Amino acid sequence: MSNGWILVVDDEPDIRALVSEILVDEGFEVEVAGTVEEAQLQRRRRRFDLVLLDIWMPDGDGISLLKDWAEQGMAYCPVIMMSGHGTVESAVEATRLGAYDFLEKPLSIAKLTLTVTRALEAERLSRENIGLKRKLARAVYPEGSSLMMGQLREQVDRIAQHDTWVLILGEQGVGKQTFARYIHDHSSRAEGPFIEVPVSAMTAAEAAAEIFGLEQGPRVRYGLLEQADGGTLFLDEVSHMDLQTQGRLLTALESQRLTRVGGTESLGIDVRIVASTQEDLRVRVTEGQFRDDFYYRLSVVPLRVPPLREHAEDIPDLLLHYVDLLNQQEGLPKRSFSQEACERLSVYPWPGNVHELRNLVQRLLILGNTPEVTLTEVEAALGAQPLALIQSSGQAAMDLTLPLREAREQFEREYFSQQLGHVDGSMTRLAERVGLERTHVYRKLRALGLEPKKTRD
Structure with a gap:
């Protein structure tokens, strides 16, 4: 497997060839450019993991190019500047614009490989840190010790091992996104990106540009599908997707190629699809609101997440889990639940499912001032704001x-x-x-x- 894609931008053919050879030997895929124009073209063609950028070129300079990328929203990967006659001012300006480091020519092979390794490692650690924060915030492990949850986790573990599309079904609040992330984290794509498409928050006009990306003259906006390359694309509440976007997405995924809005070049992609819905897509198909070919492709592996009322025996575990989670996330005080309080919550119907339970725990931790949550507090909390009303x-x-x-x-x-x-x-x-x-x-x-x-x- 490749260690990543690197773009080498330098107007000297010998340097391009030497640097490319070194990086290929280190396990990287390499593309090269000898001019500013070629560099712009290469970055339109794909998302690179790192760019080695010379300062002086026949048709411009690397500092200005770096500034253009930053303004165009393309400064998403580490950039290492190179120059045979750089100045302190150039190095300072490059760093201010977001460059990771500055290498002087003639290049030292040892320093080049070390700087590239460190830049990629710093970027990886940054992504992991963001990912860990998101995982903590969203509780990506499906909690519960009941037989039903145990069997569900076993099913999900089996699903995760295959690269097929998955359709997660369930009521609002059952934690469909949690299961989507769990599938991703236990799959062969775990090291790749997990990109969420908030379908219900997009208008039909916005969906194409957001999902497929946009080209407007020299400006390029990478879409969510392209950002998910090598990983998982999660279509949250896919039933809200308009018919035109459904067709375009199905074509892109089956051909493993996409064309950005406003663009002409077809780009390769490698993405796994996990989708969720709380609606019956078969009804939507019958009503003409959902494409039947897209539905059949999505539903190869359906996964039903049960409502909380069907595994109420997990409620004590979930209460403990959210107390610990909210203590870590928000510094809320830890409180235990009395036996009577647990029994009352176990027979509550939970129309908002796990999300409602989390909100209730949060409210009880904020408002309570004793070590134990009592039945009286629970009754007051349920009476004050049940999700059904x-x-x-x-x-x-x-x-x-x-x-x-x-x-x-x-x-x-x-x-x-x-x-x-x-x-x-x-x-x-x-x-x-x-x-x-x-x-x-x-x-x-x-x-x-x-x-x-x-x-x-």
Whole structure:
């Protein structure tokens, strides 16, 4: 297996050949460019893991090119600058623009390989750190010691070993994303990216550019499908995807090639699909709202995640799990649950499933001031805000007679309104709090007609 893709940009053929030979011997795939124009073309063709960039070239300079990449949103990988007559000012400017390091010519083979290794390792550790934070935030292990959960985990472990598409079925709040991440983390693609497509937050007009990427003149935006290359693409609530995007995505995945919006070149991809839905896609197919060929391709391996009421014996384990998790994440005090409290929660129907249970535990940890959660507290918490009748201070309860989509939109609008109030308009804190990427949060707020009171990093 390749150690990654590296782009070598230098106007001297001998240096390009030497550096390429060294890197190929180290197990890397290498592409080369001798001009700024060729470098731009190569980066349009694929996402590289690292770029070695000369400063002086016939049609421009590496510093300006690095600046252009940063402005175009293409500064996603380490860049190592090279120069035979660089200055301190050049090195400082390159570092300011995001370059990882600066190598002087003539190049030392030992220093070159060491710097490349260190740059890639630093990038890997950075990604792992982000990934670990996300895993902790989203509890990527399906908790529960019941026979049902044990059998489900065994099924998921078997599924993870194959590269087939997976369709995860289940009610809202059962943890479909948790299982999607679990499949990815236990598959041969675990070292690759896990990219989420928030289908329900995208309009039909946005979906193509977001998923397939966009080319506008010299500017390139890599789409979610391209970002998932070598890993897993998770289509969250795939039932909301418009028919045109379904067809285009199916074609891209079956041919393993994509063309960005506004582009002309076909690019190779290698992606596994895991999708989720709480709706019956067969009904959507009958209604003409979902392509039958896409449905049959998705449902090769269906996985049903049961609602919490079907494995209520896992509730004590889940309570302990979320107490520990919220203590680690938010510094909330640890509290135990009395026997009576556990028994009451075990017979509650949990219409919001595991997500509702987590929210209830969070509320009890915030509001309580004793080491143990009592039955009285649980009754008060369940009576104050059961998910079946969601309401906030001064507002009416949700109208449960609404169609599912309208009810979901009403809930999401109220949910994000409340969360915005907790973070004082900070989009970074809001993204962390709700467990979504910032770009997805912006899109969701726009779709719901909400505006943050103020936006800051």
